[in-house]
Amino acid sequence: MTLMWLLALLALVPVAVVPLTSVLGRRTGWPVAALFLALAAAMVPAARTVLDGDVVTQSVAWLPALDVNLTLRLDGLGLIFVMIALVIGAAVFAYSAAYLPEGRELGFYLWMTAFAFGMVGLVLADDLVLLFLCWELTSLASFLLIARSGSGGQAASVRTLFMTFIGGITLLIAVALTIVATGTTSLSEALGSTVWDDRPGITAVIAALVAIAGFTKAAQFPFHPWLPDAMAAATPVSAYLHAAAVVKAGIYLMLRFAEAFSDVGVWNAMLISVGLFTAAMGALFAFQQTDLKRLMAYSTVSQLGLITAAIGVGTPKALTAAVIHTIAHALFKSGLFMMVGVVDHAAGTRDTRRLPALRKVMPWSFATMVVGTAAMAGLPPLLGFVSKETILASMLEAPGPAWVGPVALAAAGMGAVLTFAYSAKIVFGSFVDGEREIGDSHGPSAALFIPAALPIWAGLPLAFALGVVDVPVSRAVEAMSGVASYPLHLWHGITPELLVTAAVVAVGALAMTQRKALYRRLERGLLPGTGAEALEYLFGRAGRLGRSLAQMVAYDHPARHVVPALIVLSVLLGAGTIGVLAGGDVPAAQPGLWQPVDWGLLALITLGVIGTSLADSRIAATVYLGGVGIAVTVQLFSLGAPDVGLTQLMVEVLTVLVIMLVLRQLPARIGHPYRTHRRAALTLALTLGAGAAAATWLLTGRRGKSDPAEFYLAEGTEVTGGDNLVNVILVEFRALDTLGELAVLGLAGVAIIAVLRTVRTRTLDPPNRVEVAQLRPQGRLTDPQAELALSDPQSNLLPMQLLLRVLVPALLVLSAVIFWRGHNAPGGGFIAALVASAAVALVYLSRPEDRAVGPRALHVGLIGGGVLIALVTGLIGYADSSFLQPLHGYLGGIHVSTSLLFDVGVYAAVLGLVMAAFDRLGTDRPDDVPAEPAREDA
Numbered sequence: 001m002t003l004m005w006l007l008a009l010l011a012l013v014p015v016a017v018v019p020l021t022s023v024l025g026r027r028t029g030w031p032v033a034a035l036f037l038a039l040a041a042a043m044v045p046a047a048r049t050v051l052d053g054d055v056v057t058q059s060v061a062w063l064p065a066l067d068v069n070l071t072l073r074l075d076g077l078g079l080i081f082v083m084i085a086l087v088i089g090a091a092v093f094a095y096s097a098a099y100l101p102e103g104r105e106l107g108f109y110l111w112m113t114a115f116a117f118g119m120v121g122l123v124l125a126d127d128l129v130l131l132f133l134c135w136e137l138t139s140l141a142s143f144l145l146i147a148r149s150g151s152g153g154q155a156a157s158v159r160t161l162f163m164t165f166i167g168g169i170t171l172l173i174a175v176a177l178t179i180v181a182t183g184t185t186s187l188s189e190a191l192g193s194t195v196w197d198d199r200p201g202i203t204a205v206i207a208a209l210v211a212i213a214g215f216t217k218a219a220q221f222p223f224h225p226w227l228p229d230a231m232a233a234a235t236p237v238s239a240y241l242h243a244a245a246v247v248k249a250g251i252y253l254m255l256r257f258a259e260a261f262s263d264v265g266v267w268n269a270m271l272i273s274v275g276l277f278t279a280a281m282g283a284l285f286a287f288q289q290t291d292l293k294r295l296m297a298y299s300t301v302s303q304l305g306l307i308t309a310a311i312g313v314g315t316p317k318a319l320t321a322a323v324i325h326t327i328a329h330a331l332f333k334s335g336l337f338m339m340v341g342v343v344d345h346a347a348g349t350r351d352t353r354r355l356p357a358l359r360k361v362m363p364w365s366f367a368t369m370v371v372g373t374a375a376m377a378g379l380p381p382l383l384g385f386v387s388k389e390t391i392l393a394s395m396l397e398a399p400g401p402a403w404v405g406p407v408a409l410a411a412a413g414m415g416a417v418l419t420f421a422y423s424a425k426i427v428f429g430s431f432v433d434g435e436r437e438i439g440d441s442h443g444p445s446a447a448l449f450i451p452a453a454l455p456i457w458a459g460l461p462l463a464f465a466l467g468v469v470d471v472p473v474s475r476a477v478e479a480m481s482g483v484a485s486y487p488l489h490l491w492h493g494i495t496p497e498l499l500v501t502a503a504v505v506a507v508g509a510l511a512m513t514q515r516k517a518l519y520r521r522l523e524r525g526l527l528p529g530t531g532a533e534a535l536e537y538l539f540g541r542a543g544r545l546g547r548s549l550a551q552m553v554a555y556d557h558p559a560r561h562v563v564p565a566l567i568v569l570s571v572l573l574g575a576g577t578i579g580v581l582a583g584g585d586v587p588a589a590q591p592g593l594w595q596p597v598d599w600g601l602l603a604l605i606t607l608g609v610i611g612t613s614l615a616d617s618r619i620a621a622t623v624y625l626g627g628v629g630i631a632v633t634v635q636l637f638s639l640g641a642p643d644v645g646l647t648q649l650m651v652e653v654l655t656v657l658v659i660m661l662v663l664r665q666l667p668a669r670i671g672h673p674y675r676t677h678r679r680a681a682l683t684l685a686l687t688l689g690a691g692a693a694a695a696t697w698l699l700t701g702r703r704g705k706s707d708p709a710e711f712y713l714a715e716g717t718e719v720t721g722g723d724n725l726v727n728v729i730l731v732e733f734r735a736l737d738t739l740g741e742l743a744v745l746g747l748a749g750v751a752i753i754a755v756l757r758t759v760r761t762r763t764l765d766p767p768n769r770v771e772v773a774q775l776r777p778q779g780r781l782t783d784p785q786a787e788l789a790l791s792d793p794q795s796n797l798l799p800m801q802l803l804l805r806v807l808v809p810a811l812l813v814l815s816a817v818i819f820w821r822g823h824n825a826p827g828g829g830f831i832a833a834l835v836a837s838a839a840v841a842l843v844y845l846s847r848p849e850d851r852a853v854g855p856r857a858l859h860v861g862l863i864g865g866g867v868l869i870a871l872v873t874g875l876i877g878y879a880d881s882s883f884l885q886p887l888h889g890y891l892g893g894i895h896v897s898t899s900l901l902f903d904v905g906v907y908a909a910v911l912g913l914v915m916a917a918f919d920r921l922g923t924d925r926p927d928d929v930p931a932e933p934a935r936e937d938a
Contacts, residue, residue: 225531
């Protein structure tokens, strides 16, 4: 099977579990397990190629413009981790079919299989971008699997996501720096680059970042609290993700980059010191636990610390130790986690203080637990003994002064003593020391027991047949170091590491004779709190700090938000202008920069700004603001920009109408409490305007056409076949930008609908009589005809309704013409949609009552449909080369392109947004109140 097919089939598994869980429920684990075993078997030809010393690679173009390829690579190291993900995954899925409660369990199987896809993608990725994406996918899947575990898992999932988020950020920075430093996104090429030897500074920085990323996933200090926290998830999740897979993603990352960093001092120091400290700390915390799952979690932290320290040593023997212990740990720890679930099912508890002595009821489970914990403690003749001995031996090769090796060996030995102690606690606490009556405890079913026992018992024959794993381990070490691995043997003779093991067993056995006294002393805890409590404290402090900062602007007062930004902008514009003038090198202004009409427009705009700033009436301010917009529109037309001018004109008209709808719910007067506020607003407006004008005059008005502008003018028509450069830039050259803006526009429309749907505004009956009564005493409304028009809107609107019978069809035809001609003449989807929106506005204004224009669902349909059409247009571009690549052709002799379809999406989304604004802002009654029928008595 090719690597691409493996990844594709794994990507389809989450899709397949949706119908499977509806039919089989929790028993979906059986077909998924069978599929994983079949995929592992299908990988045998590729595995043989790798074991023969070759590398299997496959690559397809992914992002050609960025030189990013979807490249997969299988070498010795990747083969081991792929087989762990598939084979251990098969055992866990088979176990899940019996362990999970009766039910569909869609979420469990969906995210477990999604994680498997991400894990395999991570270890096969030979592209740094793909590596990072798969890394993040494993984090998200882990988060979702913990979060679905009920109320107890929600807080734990957030803390876990926070920890792994730190690793994601550091890995992203490391990936970016690696690409910049090596000039390639290929992982294998980057690791083989000479940059690591030539530039020690950047090498040390990237090595530290990768180490931190690895620490977060592999639960190394100080990022270790997430792993015990994750025990809120179901036992199969812990067995797969938190024993054999997700934590191994961190180990894989460090092993993969060991090729480049094994001789980097920062890398060696960080991994050895943090790894050994974590090993001892995790072992001590494990011995303190009374919950078997949390004990297993801390023991995992400890075991991963040993592997991390071995990677930090970086010699062939150390890397061999890291790889073989990764295999051994995946086997015995996944099995032990599942056996904890077996114990929990049988006794109804995981608390060692409450468990009965189960060895008589569950003899096979007792034997399996003994073998598993013996492998974890590193006792012969198990694979765990071979791997632990190799790790202890590798500590003597730690780089640095001569004393570093013995100290590292002593530290690892101390951790091993505690490992022996907590391993014995598992056996004694769950099968021997229990004082409670057995009661309803019963032996496990075969469907539950066999998948849990198989990984544990596999370590016994593998220890006697090391040739089975010797070649894969050797190929993995060669992939990292380029040299042969350290030979693996069950018996190496009398060696320092064997003497350490003997001392560990002796001290551990002696401690176990006093185990109950040790339990009473250590189970009380050595620290005032846990890592999870420390994280919660930090979250709480950060939340309080955030809320205190938010209080600075947490007021419904625009001045508190806008004024500081405008002041800073004014200062920057003034300083920039002064700096340019002080430099003395001011280029000459472009010819024809000033036209006579500009002076008149400048005067009108200035008066409009002054009027807006000083206005006491909201309606007057709106009129002044609209006048400024119309003056700017005239300016655009005078500059020869009809597309932008048409857009500005329609936006101004519709904006004024929308503002008027909003003003219906606000007081008539702005109500400045002090005259100084108006003066301050006027001063700020004039200062900012003067600064912007000066910057425009000095910079924009004194430079020629930019290189992109010259390209568009010279090549735009030939490339696109369209003469309207403004339109073709928007829908072809920079269509991705337009798609992003379209998505933002669509979200704005949905936000209008969602927010205003929750607001129940006041209803006036009749709506305008209150305003009339309020206005007459102020002298604002003295014309009887005007009063009659407000009190009897039906009669007043008859002329407008008659006019619309001609005007609305004319606007719709005009909208269609503007849309069709946009490719070659002023127009396009955006302007055409605004013209159609004007027709919608006129229809709305011609109605005497508040009533939506069209069905409510039409707004969302237009917005969502418009964005969807634009996306589909982008996907059509793949028929040629890339996303949003326009395709050209002729229809009846008329040149057409897919950009026309893209413009249809723009048209629909803009029209939907305007309709949503009018229907939501212009209607006083909520959605659940029916509209009043129009009065016919006028």
